Amino acid sequence: MWPETIDVLLNHRSIRKFKSTPIPQPALAKIIEAAQQASTSSSMQCFTVINVSDQDKRKKLAELSGNQAYIEECPVFLVWCADLYRYEQAAKLHYEGELTSTVENFIVATVDTALAAQNAAIAAESLGYGIVYIGGIRNNPQEVSALLGLPSHVYPVFGMCMGEPDQAPLTRPRLPQQAILHENSYDQEAVESGIQQYDGTIRQYMLERSEGKLNTSWSESMAAKINHPRLHMGDFLRSKGFLQK
Numbered sequence: 001m002w003p004e005t006i007d008v009l010l011n012h013r014s015i016r017k018f019k020s021t022p023i024p025q026p027a028l029a030k031i032i033e034a035a036q037q038a039s040t041s042s043s044m045q046c047f048t049v050i051n052v053s054d055q056d057k058r059k060k061l062a063e064l065s066g067n068q069a070y071i072e073e074c075p076v077f078l079v080w081c082a083d084l085y086r087y088e089q090a091a092k093l094h095y096e097g098e099l100t101s102t103v104e105n106f107i108v109a110t111v112d113t114a115l116a117a118q119n120a121a122i123a124a125e126s127l128g129y130g131i132v133y134i135g136g137i138r139n140n141p142q143e144v145s146a147l148l149g150l151p152s153h154v155y156p157v158f159g160m161c162m163g164e165p166d167q168a169p170l171t172r173p174r175l176p177q178q179a180i181l182h183e184n185s186y187d188q189e190a191v192e193s194g195i196q197q198y199d200g201t202i203r204q205y206m207l208e209r210s211e212g213k214l215n216t217s218w219s220e221s222m223a224a225k226i227n228h229p230r231l232h233m234g235d236f237l238r239s240k241g242f243l244q245k
């Protein structure tokens, strides 16, 4: 028997339909406490999470994220922001000069944010809630930033819907382990064979999930994805003071 934590991790699947039951405040506070306890580069804690409870803002965010209705419908919607502003404010108490936002600091802030968010996701799932990340908020990052009043050196990395699941989707199979775990050096052959094997697995999964309507392999979805890059993020991030050096 493996510890229950492993079961929680292995049962993860994104939830896109929620009951309207609210998440009690103490549970949400505990989830955020778990997020804060994630490892953080040099204890910089470079993230801020915005709980969007205002329904008009939710509606707008749903539109800005490609009309993903569950952003409006879920009991809790969180926007996870990478935040160098707080770091700068703290450092300024003892340091004269401006923050030069380096690529390194961009990585630090983005990684800190993702680690905290994933801790929150696991905490929520361990309490029986479901989540889905929303990268769609980066479709219109400028507008999202303005709506949430994000200062310079803060950017929205992703949103997260959270609440009691009103659906029970299948868990989505992952790549075979040999494709992602290599010993001592990168194994390109294992990648190739892993993709082939996984294509079959995902085709089967898609057929099952769609009751025979979708017959798509993983590599086909990746080809579709690679064709639609979000090209505006570099300019947006520089306009928010990131990636200066």
Ligand SMILES: Cc1cc2nc3c(=O)[nH]c(=O)nc-3n(C[C@H](O)[C@H](O)[C@H](O)COP(=O)(O)O)c2cc1C
Binding pocket: 012, 013, 014, 015, 016, 068, 132, 133, 134, 135, 136, 137, 158, 171, 172
């Ligand atoms: C950073 C990030 C952004 C995502 N953005 C969206 C999104 O905008 N809309 C959505 O429905 N799912 C989104 N997802 C969920 C992924 O599609 C999902 O995690 C992936 O297909 C694997 O499925 P699973 O979570 O059910 O295992 C996102 C996931 C991550 C990690």
